[in-house]
Structure formats: structure tokens, C-alpha cells
Amino acid sequence: MKKITKNKFLILSIFIIVLNIFIKGFLVTSHPNSISPEEIDLITRLSFLKSFNPYSLRYVIVIISSLFATFSFIFLYVITKNLSWSFFSGLLLTYSPWIFIISRYSNFYLVILSVCISLFLFFYQSKLKYIFIFFLIFISGYLLYQSKIFITNNYISDFRAILRLIDFKNLYFTGDYTSSFIRIPKTGFFLLFEFIIFLYGIYTLVFEIGNHKIKKIIFDFFLIGFIWFFITPNNLIISNKSMFIFYSISLVIAFGYSSLLSKKHIYALFFMPLIFCGFVFYQELFYFHFDIKNSSDWGFAEEKISKFLEKNNQNINTVYVSGDASSFIKYLPIFSKNFEIKKINIVENDWIRDKAVIKCFEKKTLCIFKDSDIKLSKFDNTNINKQIYYYNGLTAYVIFSKKN
Amino acid sequence: MKKKVVIILFIFLVIGFLIRFINLDKSPPGFDWDERSHAYNALSIAQTGKDEWGKSFPTVFRAFGDNKLPLYTYLTAFFIKIFGMNIISSKLTAIFSGVLSILIIYFIFKELFENKKWALLASFFMVFSPHSLFFSRIALEPILANLLIISGFLFAIKFFKNKSSFHFFLATIFLIASLFTYHLSRVISPILLFFLFIFAFPNFKKTLRSIIFYITMLSVTGIFIFSQYSSESVLKFKTAGLFGQNKGTVMEIDEFRGHDKDNLISRILHNKVTFFSFALIGNYVSHFSFDYLLNFRETNSVQQSYFPPIFIIMLPFYYFGLMFLIKDIFSKRKFEEKLISLFFLIWIFTSPIPSTITETAPDSRRALGSLGSWEILTAFGLLMVFLKIKKDSLKKIFFISFLALYLISLIFFLNNFFLIYPDKYDYVYAFKENKIVELIKKNYSKYDFFVYSRTVANQPQIFALTALNYPPEKYMKEKKWIEKDRWFVINEFDKFIFYEEITPIVLTTEKFKGKKIALFLTKNEYLKNIEFFKNNIITQNTYPSKATYDTGEPKEILYLIVLKL
Numbered sequence: 019m020k021k022i023t024k025n026k027f028l029i030l031s032i033f034i035i036v037l038n039i040f041i042k043g044f045l046v047t048s049h050p051n052s053i054s055p056e057e058i059d060l061i062t063r064l065s066f067l068k069s070f071n072p073y074s075l076r077y078v079i080v081i082i083s084s085l086f087a088t089f090s091f092i093f094l095y096v097i098t099k100n101l102s103w104s105f106f107s108g109l110l111l112t113y114s115p116w117i118f119i120i121s122r123y124s125n126f127y128l129v130i131l132s133v134c135i136s137l138f139l140f141f142y143q144s145k146l147k148y149i150f151i152f153f154l155i156f157i158s159g160y161l162l163y164q165s166k167i168f169i170t171n172n173y174i175s176d177f178r179a180i181l182r183l184i185d186f187k188n189l190y191f192t193g194d195y196t197s198s199f200i201r202i203p204k205t206g207f208f209l210l211f212e213f214i215i216f217l218y219g220i221y222t223l224v225f226e227i228g229n230h231k232i233k234k235i236i237f238d239f240f241l242i243g244f245i246w247f248f249i250t251p252n253n254l255i256i257s258n259k260s261m262f263i264f265y266s267i268s269l270v271i272a273f274g275y276s277s278l279l280s281k282k283h284i285y286a287l288f289f290m291p292l293i294f295c296g297f298v299f300y301q302e303l304f305y306f307h308f309d310i311k312n313s314s315d316w317g318f319a320e321e322k323i324s325k326f327l328e329k330n331n332q333n334i335n336t337v338y339v340s341g342d343a344s345s346f347i348k349y350l351p352i353f354s355k356n357f358e359i360k361k362i363n364i365v366e367n368d369w370i371r372d373k374a375v376i377k378c379f380e381k382k383t384l385c386i387f388k389d390s391d392i393k394l395s396k397f398d399n400t401n402i403n404k405q406i407y408y409y410n411g412l413t414a415y416v417i418f419s420k421k422n
Numbered sequence: 423m424k425k426k427v428v429i430i431l432f433i434f435l436v437i438g439f440l441i442r443f444i445n446l447d448k449s450p451p452g453f454d455w456d457e458r459s460h461a462y463n464a465l466s467i468a469q470t471g472k473d474e475w476g477k478s479f480p481t482v483f484r485a486f487g488d489n490k491l492p493l494y495t496y497l498t499a500f501f502i503k504i505f506g507m508n509i510i511s512s513k514l515t516a517i518f519s520g521v522l523s524i525l526i527i528y529f530i531f532k533e534l535f536e537n538k539k540w541a542l543l544a545s546f547f548m549v550f551s552p553h554s555l556f557f558s559r560i561a562l563e564p565i566l567a568n569l570l571i572i573s574g575f576l577f578a579i580k581f582f583k584n585k586s587s588f589h590f591f592l593a594t595i596f597l598i599a600s601l602f603t604y605h606l607s608r609v610i611s612p613i614l615l616f617f618l619f620i621f622a623f624p625n626f627k628k629t630l631r632s633i634i635f636y637i638t639m640l641s642v643t644g645i646f647i648f649s650q651y652s653s654e655s656v657l658k659f660k661t662a663g664l665f666g667q668n669k670g671t672v673m674e675i676d677e678f679r680g681h682d683k684d685n686l687i688s689r690i691l692h693n694k695v696t697f698f699s700f701a702l703i704g705n706y707v708s709h710f711s712f713d714y715l716l717n718f719r720e721t722n723s724v725q726q727s728y729f730p731p732i733f734i735i736m737l738p739f740y741y742f743g744l745m746f747l748i749k750d751i752f753s754k755r756k757f758e759e760k761l762i763s764l765f766f767l768i769w770i771f772t773s774p775i776p777s778t779i780t781e782t783a784p785d786s787r788r789a790l791g792s793l794g795s796w797e798i799l800t801a802f803g804l805l806m807v808f809l810k811i812k813k814d815s816l817k818k819i820f821f822i823s824f825l826a827l828y829l830i831s832l833i834f835f836l837n838n839f840f841l842i843y844p845d846k847y848d849y850v851y852a853f854k855e856n857k858i859v860e861l862i863k864k865n866y867s868k869y870d871f872f873v874y875s876r877t878v879a880n881q882p883q884i885f886a887l888t889a890l891n892y893p894p895e896k897y898m899k900e901k902k903w904i905e906k907d908r909w910f911v912i913n914e915f916d917k918f919i920f921y922e923e924i925t926p927i928v929l930t931t932e933k934f935k936g937k938k939i940a941l942f943l944t945k946n947e948y949l950k951n952i953e954f955f956k957n958n959i960i961t962q963n964t965y966p967s968k969a970t971y972d973t974g975e976p977k978e979i980l981y982l983i984v985l986k987l
Contacts, residue, residue: 178718181712181716181718182712182713182718184712185711185712185713186707186708186710186711187704187707187708187711187713188711188713190704190707191700191703191704191707192704203678204697204700210700210703213707220745221745221748221749224745225745225749299691299696302687302691306681306682306688307678307681310681
């Protein structure tokens with residue numbers, strides 16, 4: 019009997035890791051189709067990463083995320099001996115939209131989440147686990163935000179923010195309501211139909227006697243989630259601010275699944291196709307619509323303009339860039355390695371108003387503006403030399419220079 | 423015990439009335455077009471037996487073209503006949519509806535859970551319920567619709583308990599009556615009636631008399647329900663609701679299909695079924711969400727409550743109540759024993775539907791069918807938690823702590839409701855229009871014409887009519903109007919002339935020559951026209967709202983320009 023369970027456990031572990039690598043790693047270098055500002059920050063901070071292709075770095079995050087889902091399954095099983103609950107929790111960490119999207123671009127947050135949770139579960143039997151985890155998340159917070167942790171927070175508004183976050187509508191329908199950066203269109207943090215499983219999970223957790231270990235683990239992660247939520251800055255996107263809370267919600271949903279499966283097979287079978295349809299629906303939304311909807315938050319246009327500068331490096335001596343258009347500069351060290359940043363001058367609105375019309379047309383000079391800057395200058399659209407577009411076709415940057 | 427309960431209930435009713443009655447003209451800080459339309463039609467009925475369009479005792483009031491349901495107006499006509507037309511008499515129907523619901527909630531809780539003490543608590547919650555307070559103080563129908571629905575619900579559960587045909591009759595009558603109050607009851611009441619008839623069938627005695635009674639009631643109800651769904655109501659549903667062309671969801675489908683170049687997969691995934699289901703489920707669920715229940719969304723719309731349905735301290739007990747109720751449904755008791763709880767659950771889950779099918783969901787006005795269920799569930803949740811506590815001393819601590827926190831929330835709410843909200847949101851609540859009413863009242867005899875546009879005042883005629891209590895008979899004959907997109911547009915009556923927008927062209931007509939004209943303008947209209955009439959101005963005044971932006975600039979401003987052209 020023991021051997022059968024052991025085999026099952028082994029097969030399920032392999033299944034989870036393979037499924038993770040497949041789902042999270044599939045076309046990871048082309049979807050999202052550009053490098054986000056956050057990835058650029060990470061590469062800039064850890065300068066040894068500069069030598070790698072920024073798209074290929076995403077494989078590292080896929081592996082970390084896959085290992086995290088597998089470790090979570092293994093450790094939860096070791097602690098509770100509840101195979102179905104730990105399996106469903108591993109499965110939820112594979113396909114849930116909140117973790118799927120943060121597993122597809124290089125970022126610190128997924129690393130923190132994976133390391134903290136895996137270590138906490140690994141040391142779960144130890145009495146020092148709380149000290150250990152709190153130390154770990156404070157250190158992580160400090161490394162990311164230095165002295166900003168605690169000071170930047172407004173606790174009352176954070177409390178409201180937490181209530182907003184765990185609101186059904188935001189969890190299952192809206193997704194990240196603070197930023198569209200990693201929001202998959204029409205997708206919540208969890209799949210729509212899991213809303214019912216979540217309610218069932220809560221219901222059984224509240225009304226059923228027993229399952230003390232599971233209840234305690236879920237409670238522990240809620241507590242950790244709240245602390246992380248409160249120590250991180252208010253302007254951090256909600257997907258990162260709430261990742262520990264999402265983990266605990268995943269555990270509740272997993273409990274809902276496992277209870278449903280153990281008591282009412284027929285309902286569980288009814289939900290499987292629904293969940294599968296929900297999964298297919300959001301995958302389509304990710305692969306075909308995410309890049310279009312969110313193109314201004316990612317670096318599609320920035321990468322293009324960097325490559326344009328790289329290509330024309332020899333013909334350019336000076337580049338004037340308006341303040342609003344300067345966000346592409348941090349992409350230059352990655353995509354335009356030969357271009358000298360000192361050629362760039364960031365100009366004020368007064369400069370655009372008074373001098374742009376002369377300076378931009380000097381020899382070997384280029385002006386890079388946003389659409390909104392044109393109103394300030396005395397240019398009309400006929401003066402535009404080149405336009406750089408977002409992936410959705412809207413104009414991102416306009417370039418003025420002397421036409422050949 | 424019985425005497426004590428009666429005294430407490432009486433105190434609740436008195437407090438409930440007072441709190442709904444004091445400062446009636448200050449909070450909410452205005453009297454909007456729909457409220458005035460009810461009031462004026464009520465005045466017209468009271469004086470002439472006809473509505474403003476000259477139709478005798480209509481079953482639907484044409485009003486602006488929005489076809490208002492009649493019950494609220496008729497009840498208001500009664501108060502207007504006695505007290506004359508003013509803000510108070512126009513709002514008395516709503517006030518009494520709110521006050522009576524305090525009593526009904528007591529009886530519902532008592533019937534549901536057979537506990538008088540905790541029924542008093544539910545009724546206490548109703549006394550200070552933010553939504554009940556808000557909607558009892560505006561002259562609109564939702565609070566009356568809610569009263570009739572909960573009354574119907576009360577008699578329905580009474581019927582389930584004692585099988586009395588009289589209670590069944592009353593339940594049916596109240597629910598049918600609610601169909602004539604507001605559109606929300608056109609959704610909720612038919613569903614409740616449907617289940618009432620289904621559940622009632624096995625409970626009736628199998629005698630010929632009972633069967634005839636049942637069939638008669640069923641037929642009458644059916645006729646009333648089907649009469650509600652005329653082609654006009656269907657059209658209203660299509661245009662006001664989530665559905666129909668050019669609505670957000672339809673445009674979203676087009677956008678997503680555009681991304682995929684309208685291929686087959688795209689059409690399978692992005693269509694009305696998937697997107698509307700998504701929108702509908704999302705809208706529906708949001709009525710049970712923190713966002714709505716604690717009112718985190720800042721609403722900027724007139725006739726919407728700026729306050730949460732329940733206080734934050736009540737929230738966990740509301741959810742507990744709901745969970746215990748669902749648990750009760752799944753318990754192993756006989757179906758007959760669970761029938762009342764099931765019917766209660768049907769009410770709870772039906773009442774968000776009218777708001778769900780709108781684009782602005784959750785909409786506090788259209789979701790008012792839930793009023794009462796929040797209070798009952800909270801009291802029930804508290805009761806269940808209270809019963810789980812074993813020690814008496816802990817029970818006392820728990821109850822006192824809850825009450826203390828509730829009272830703190832209440833103080834904050836009342837301070838907000840009576841002192842902060844009226845100034846902070848005066849600009850939303852028909853500020854310019856209410857100012858126009860004040861100015862017309864003061865200056866009617868001074869000027870030859872009052873001219874203003876539909877930009878400065880939505881439905882401009884209603885403000886002049888109610889400012890002067892203008893004789894309905896006279897108005898019926900004098901008004902000049904046209905029909906535009908199914909709405910009735912009044913262009914002039916008496917000294918009042920209305921335009922889409924004030925421009926120099928409209929002011930250069932012959933009839934204004936040599937006349938003294940009072941012009942009410944928005945800031946935009948003023949700036950656009952100032953060059954034209956700056957030499958003809960006799961006096962000019964501005965009336966800013968109390969609400970201001972951070973810069974100190976008023977959020978709304980009305981210009982009164984007196985001209986002689």
C-alpha cells in the first residue's frame with residue numbers, strides 16, 4: 019500500500035514539474051513579445067546578466083517557478099500526508115493566471131515567493147519557522163526597497179487595499195486593478211469558475227471538524243501575506259504586493275477541490291471541463307491579446323527605437339529627448355550596446371517650445387518626442403522623419419531630424 | 423416580554439421616522455428631476471385627476487418619456503392633497519416606506535428564526551441602515567418597491583408556516599402591487615411569485631374551494647405579470663441594460679475579434695454568449711463583494727447611495743449568516759422544514775439581478791431589493807456566533823464589543839451623512855437645477871422671459887414647474903413640445919423657453935427684443951456668449967457649489983445673467 023502511494027507521489031511530482039515547464043515555458047521568449055521595464059531594471063542591477071539575451075533569461079524564471087510548484091506539492095504532502103490537497107495546490111501553482119503571468123518575465127518577486135515559501139515549508143516542523151520566515155521576508159523587502167519598508171506605508175489605506183484585493187470580483191474577474199502591466203485581459207487572478215470551489219473550500223474549512231494542519235498552514239500564509247502586503251510600498255503593483263496572499267488562496271481552492279473530489283465526485287467531474295475551458299479561454303487571451311492590450315506598458319517601442327539608434331549610430335552626434343519620451347534610455351545598454359548614452363540630452367518643455375524647430379534640423383541631430391510634445395513645438399506632422407509604434411499600432415515616439 | 427417588545431419597536435419606529443425626516447432638504451443636498459417629476463405628476467393627479475400630459479388616472483406616467491410606474495405617484499398625490507406640494511410631502515411616501523420596513527424586518531426575522539430578541543436587533547440595524555436612510559429621503563420608488571417585496575415575502579413565509587390562504591392572498595397582493603412601483607420589482611417579484619406558487623401547491627388543502635382559489639390567484643398573477651412586459655419595457659431593457667448594440671461589451675467583442683482578424687477560434691471564444699456571461703457573472707458577484715458592501719467605489723451619480731449598505735463591523739457576520747443559512751439548506755432536515763430558509767435564500771439571490779443586468783452594476787438603486795436581507799443575515803450571523811460561544815461572560819463581552827464598534831461606525835456614518843456629504847457632494851445632486859428653482863421662485867415677476875438650456879438643467883421644464891407649483895391644467899394647454907428618440911422635449915411654456923444650448927443665434931430672435939431676460943448659464947455657455955451680450959447685461963451673478971477642487975475652484979457654477987436685448 020505504502021509503495022503504491024509512494025509511486026503515485028513520484029508520478030504526480032514528475033507530472034507537476036513537466037506540466038509547469040510546458041505551460042509556463044511555452045513560447046516564453048516571444049510572449050510577452052517585448053522586455054518589460056522591470057526586466058531591464060533587474061538586468062541593470064545584476065550587471066552580469068547583461069551578457070545574456072534578455073529573452074532567454076526568462077527560462078530561469080520558468081524553472082524557478084516550476085520547482086516552486088513541485089516543492090510546494092512535495093512539502094505540503096510531507097507535512098499533511100494529504101495527497102489530493104497537495105496535488106491540487108501544486109496544480110493551481112501551475113495554471114493559475116496570477117502565477118502564470120509572473121512566471122513569464124524575469125523578476126525578483128517570483129524568486130522571493132518561491133524561496134520564502136519553499137524554505138518555510140521545508141522547516142515547517144521546526145519551532146523557529148516563524149522567526150525564520152519573518153526574517154526572510156523582511157530581508158527581501160529591505161533588499162528591494164532599502165529604508166522604504168514601513169515608512170512609505172499608510173496602514174489605513176493598506177487595510178482598505180487588502181479588503182479590495184480579496185474581493186471576489188477582483189480575484190476572479192478583474193485581476194490587477196492597479197496596473198494593466200501584467201493584467202491578462204478579462205482574466206482575474208484565478209479562473210472564473212474556481213470562485214465556486216473557493217467558496218466551497220472556505221465552507222468546508224469553517225464547518226468541518228479536523229484538518230487542523232491544513233487550516234494552520236493556510237492561516238500562516240495569510241498572516242505572512244498580510245505582513246508582506248504591509249511592508250511593501252503602496253505603489254507596488256497589486257500582483258506583487260499580494261503574491262503570498264494568492265498562495266494561501268490557492269491552498270483554499272485546492273482544499274475545495276480535494277474536498278469536492280473526496281465527497282462528491284460527480285460535481286468535481288462537472289467542474290473539470292469548466293476549468294479546462296476557463297484555462298483555454300485565458301490562454302488565448304494571453305497569447306493573442308495581452309501584447310496588444312498592454313503594449314504601452316512593455317518595451318516593444320523602446321526596443322525598436324534602441325535598435326534604430328544602434329543602426330544609425332554613426333550618423334548621429336546629438337539626440338534631444340523630451341522628458342516624457344526618455345523612458346527608452348534604460349533600454350539602450352541592452353539593445354543598443356554601441357550607442358553612447360552621452361550623446362543624449364534630455365530637454366525641458368521650454369526648450370521644445372523655443373529651440374526645437376532649429377536644433378532638431380541641425381546636421382547629425384535627432385529629436386525624439388512623444389506625440390503630446392508636438393503641440394508644444396512649432397512642428398507640424400510633415401516635419402516628422404520617422405515614427406515608432408507600439409505593438410497595437412499607436413504612435414509611441416516621433417523622430418525629427420533633417421531629411422536626407 | 424410582549425409589552426417590552428412592542429415598546430422597543432415603537433421607539434425604533436419613532437427614531438426611524440425622525441432620522442429619516444430631519445434636515446430633509448439638506449441631505450441629500452437637492453431634489454432632482456425624477457423626484458420633481460413624481461411630485462409634479464402627483465400634484466397634477468391631486469388637482470385634476472390627470473397626469474401632466476392630460477391622461478386621466480394613467481397606469482403608466484409618460485413623464486419625460488421614461489414611463490414611470492404609477493404607485494409611488496398615486497401615494498404621493500394623497501400626501502400632496504393633504505399637505506400641498508413641497509419637498510416634505512413629495513418624500514413622505516418614501517419616508518413611511520423606510521419606517522415601515524423596520525417593522526417588517528422584525529417580523530420576518532421572528533418568522534424565520536423564531537427569536538424575538540434577535541429580531542429586535544435586525545430591526546435595529548434597519549433603523550440606521552445607510553441605504554434605507556438614503557433612499558427614504560429621496561422621492562423615488564425603490565424604497566416603496568422594497569417595502570412591498572419584503573411585505574410579500576413576510577406573508578409568504580407566514581403562509582409556509584401556517585398554511586393560511588389569507589396569508590397567501592396577502593403575499594400575492596403585495597408582490598403584485600410591487601410590480602407597479604419600480605422596475606427592480608418587475609424582476610424580483612415574478613421570481614418570488616413563481617416559487618411561492620410552486621411551493622404553495624403541495625401546501626394547499628386538496629378541496630375544490632382551495633383549488634379554485636389557487637387557480638384564480640395564479641391566473642390573476644399571470645395576467646398582471648405578463649401585462650408588465652409590453653414591447654416598451656422590452657425596449658427599455660435593451661437600451662438601459664447591459665445588452666443591446668453599441669454597449670461596452672459589444673464593442674469589446676469587436677475589438678477582440680479585430681485582434682484575431684475575426685477568425686473561427688476568435689468567433690468561438692469572443693462572442694455575446696461568452697462576454698455577456700462573463701459580464702453578468704462579474705456584475706452579479708459584485709453585489710456580494712467588499713467593494714460594494716463597504717462602498718469602496720466613489721460614485722458620482724445622482725440617485726446612487728454614497729454610503730455602504732452595511733457597516734464594516736457587520737460584514738463578517740453578514741457572511742457568517744449567509745454561510746449558516748446555506749448550511750441549513752444542505753442539512754438533513756425535511757424539505758418542508760427547510761422551505762422558509764430556501765425561500766429566504768431565493769430572495770437573497772434574486773435581489774441583485776435587476777442591478778446585474780445594467781451597465782453600471784452594482785447599482786445601489788436597482789439593488790435595493792436586497793435591503794433587509796443584509797440586516798437579517800447580519801443579525802442571524804451574530805446569533806449563530808453568539809450561540810457558539812460557551813461561556814456567559816464571553817457572550818457578554820462579545821456582544822458589548824460588537825455594539826460598541828457598531829455605535830462608533832454609526833456615529834461616523836451619521837456625521838458623514840448629515841454634515842460632510844451634503845457639502846461635499848452638492849454639485850452632484852442637481853446643484854445648478856436646484857439653484858435655478860430658488861432663483862425662479864424669488865424673481866418670477868421681475869423678468870419677461872426665463873431662458874436656459876438642457877445643458878444647464880436636465881429636463882429644464884420640471885424645475886420651473888415645481889418652483890412655482892405651476893397649475894397643471896394651464897401647463898397641459900400651454901406647453902410646446904416635440905418627441906425625440908422616444909423622449910418628450912419641452913421647448914416652452916409661460917415665460918420659460920428652453921434650448922439645447924444657448925448661442926447668440928437663439929438670442930437674436932424677434933420675441934426677445936426690448937424684453938428683460940433672465941439667462942441661466944453654465945460656465946462654458948457663459949464664456950462662449952459673453953462677447954455677444956456683454957453690452958446688454960443689466961446684472962450678473964454667479965452661484966458656486968460648496969464642493970470645490972483641491973485648487974479651491976468650485977466643482978459647479980451657475981451664472982445668472984439679466985439682459986435687455
